[in-house]
Amino acid sequence: MNKKDIILCRCEDVSLADVERLLHEGYHTYEEIKRQLRVGMGPCQGQICGDLIRREIARYLKENIESIPTHKTRPLTIGVKIKSIKDGADHER
Amino acid sequence: MNADVVIIGSGISGASIAYNLALRGLKNIVVIDKSYPTSGSTGRCGAGVRQQWGTKGNCIMAKHSIEFFETAQKTLDYHEDIEFKQEGYLILATTIEEEKEFAENILLQNSLNIPARQLTKEEALAIVPHLNPDAFISATFCPTDGHLNPFKMTDAYYQAAKKQGVLFRFFEEVTAIERYNGKIQAVITQCDRYDTSVVVNAAGGFAREIAEMVGVDLPVYPENHEILVTEPVAKMQGPMVMSFSKNIYCQQVPHGSFLMGRTTPGQPSNHDIGSSWQFLDEMAKTVCDILPKIGELRVIRQWGGSYAVSPDHQPIISSVKQQAGFYLACGFSGHGFMFAPMTGILLSEIMLDLPPTLDVSEYDLDRFTQNQKIVKEKSVV
Numbered sequence: 001m002n003k004k005d006i007i008l009c010r011c012e013d014v015s016l017a018d019v020e021r022l023l024h025e026g027y028h029t030y031e032e033i034k035r036q037l038r039v040g041m042g043p044c045q046g047q048i049c050g051d052l053i054r055r056e057i058a059r060y061l062k063e064n065i066e067s068i069p070t071h072k073t074r075p076l077t078i079g080v081k082i083k084s085i086k087d088g089a090d091h092e093r
Numbered sequence: 094m095n096a097d098v099v100i101i102g103s104g105i106s107g108a109s110i111a112y113n114l115a116l117r118g119l120k121n122i123v124v125i126d127k128s129y130p131t132s133g134s135t136g137r138c139g140a141g142v143r144q145q146w147g148t149k150g151n152c153i154m155a156k157h158s159i160e161f162f163e164t165a166q167k168t169l170d171y172h173e174d175i176e177f178k179q180e181g182y183l184i185l186a187t188t189i190e191e192e193k194e195f196a197e198n199i200l201l202q203n204s205l206n207i208p209a210r211q212l213t214k215e216e217a218l219a220i221v222p223h224l225n226p227d228a229f230i231s232a233t234f235c236p237t238d239g240h241l242n243p244f245k246m247t248d249a250y251y252q253a254a255k256k257q258g259v260l261f262r263f264f265e266e267v268t269a270i271e272r273y274n275g276k277i278q279a280v281i282t283q284c285d286r287y288d289t290s291v292v293v294n295a296a297g298g299f300a301r302e303i304a305e306m307v308g309v310d311l312p313v314y315p316e317n318h319e320i321l322v323t324e325p326v327a328k329m330q331g332p333m334v335m336s337f338s339k340n341i342y343c344q345q346v347p348h349g350s351f352l353m354g355r356t357t358p359g360q361p362s363n364h365d366i367g368s369s370w371q372f373l374d375e376m377a378k379t380v381c382d383i384l385p386k387i388g389e390l391r392v393i394r395q396w397g398g399s400y401a402v403s404p405d406h407q408p409i410i411s412s413v414k415q416q417a418g419f420y421l422a423c424g425f426s427g428h429g430f431m432f433a434p435m436t437g438i439l440l441s442e443i444m445l446d447l448p449p450t451l452d453v454s455e456y457d458l459d460r461f462t463q464n465q466k467i468v469k470e471k472s473v474v
């Protein structure tokens with residue numbers, strides 16, 4: 001299958017070919033690749049692409065996947081409407 | 094190894110300085126960073142660029158830098174889009190006092206050829222129709238202000254500097270600067286030693302610690318500032334909307350997401366860059382007041398980063414009298430991203446003894462030690 005058709009990040013439509021290109025250019029951590037391709041910045045926050053990309057990094061560097069750092073997880077766990085946050089905060093008072 | 098100059102910090106400041114030094118013929122430049130590219134404030138910032146400032150020093154830095162951004166992709170021969178969006182900043186006045194202050198700012202800005210102007214409420218609503226008309230009384234607008242992708246812009250400098258032969262070392266932390274008879278001898282990291290007599294401190298929120306390594310007391314204090322991003326939606330807002338009195342900035346980036354931030358009052362000075370629910374609550378309240386429609390969007394992620402604050406909220410781009418060979422590019426507070434083009438140009442001119450493009454006395458470290466009255470920038474969030 002063409003590597004351009006293998007999608008690693010569904011939120012931002014990033015393919016295996018895109019990730020391999022960056023690996024060749026010298027971007028070897030998830031955090032670096034994220035900042036160039038937006039992987040992990042979409043609504044799923046890296047839930048889908050996180051391990052897939054780590055596996056590609058491991059393969060490229062010929063290391064075990066265990067030794068490849070996972071991406072930084074941040075709040076929120078799931079998308080929440082700003083208005084609901086405001087309503088919640090108002091309700092607390 | 095040997096280096097003609099070691100730059101500590103590879104945020105946008107360090108990358109721009111490296112590029113500009115190389116462009117002016119300096120060889121053997123090494124840039125050292127303790128983490129990955131844009132891991133500091135640069136990769137955490139709102140990446141807005143504006144010329145609507147209240148001090149001359151900030152206005153000039155911004156104006157010249159924006160002129161650079163306009164052609165940066167070509168100048169730096171970058172293969173990707175830096176996503177420069179030039180649709181202005183709309184700054185809201187919410188009180189009569191603020192409106193008066195803005196009138197003065199506009200006079201200053203216009204005297205420096207910055208095309209900003211005051212707008213009535215109706216004119217502002219014509220530009221951003223989803224503003225709450227009851228949340229402000231008037232506004233100022235500068236159409237050439239805007240936004241860039243901070244990762245791409247920094248990468249553009251990084252790639253251009255690499256092409257000029259600059260060596261970058263990532264994941265290497267500077268732990269000491271060696272001196273002998275008052276002269277800088279070497280920069281020490283956890284895994285290497287760089288023999289050099291010239292060091293640039295572009296360490297952002299850690300600039301104070303780096304200066305301490307050569308016994309210089311630097312008035313630059315890191316402060317956590319939080320920010321969040323929403324899901325991407327179809328384009329609905331051109332300019333950045335900002336209010337100093339209501340404490341908010343909010344912008345839709347070309348990708349479709351909204352970025353918004355505010356200052357948490359009373360932040361202590363430290364290296365915390367965590368996220369808090371208090372920020373989320375206050376941010377939600379503020380944005381729902383000013384831009385109610387945006388309340389319908391989902392927050393995807395929040396994070397924090399350091400403002401490296403100087404006493405007057407203007408940058409320090411300077412040599413250091415008490416330490417030969419030690420140069421500073423720090424104290425950018427909340428606006429070092431947008432100044433980076435000029436930071437690189439000015440500091441490289443200072444270092445190479447070239448005629449300065451701008452009067453750099455405004456940015457000299459000595460302004461804090463000479464007991465002169467400092468003019469503090471008030472137009473900040």
Ligand SMILES: Cc1cc2nc3c(=O)[nH]c(=O)nc-3n(C[C@H](O)[C@H](O)[C@H](O)COP(=O)(O)OP(=O)(O)OC[C@H]3O[C@@H](n4cnc5c(N)ncnc54)[C@H](O)[C@@H]3O)c2cc1C
Nearest residue numbers: 102104106127133134135138139141267297398429430431
């Ligand atoms: C939430 C937020 C929003 C912002 N919004 C804007 C905005 O809209 N517009 C704007 O212009 N600015 C904005 N800023 C400010 C802007 O981010 C900074 O002024 C700018 O990025 C500073 O760049 P820098 O290269 O000087 O510092 P940094 O990007 O912090 O880089 C410093 C580097 O030094 C490295 N370092 C530190 N200590 C050591 C050591 N001992 N050894 C090796 N390396 C070291 C760090 O790893 C880091 O990479 C914002 C900041 C924040 C936090």
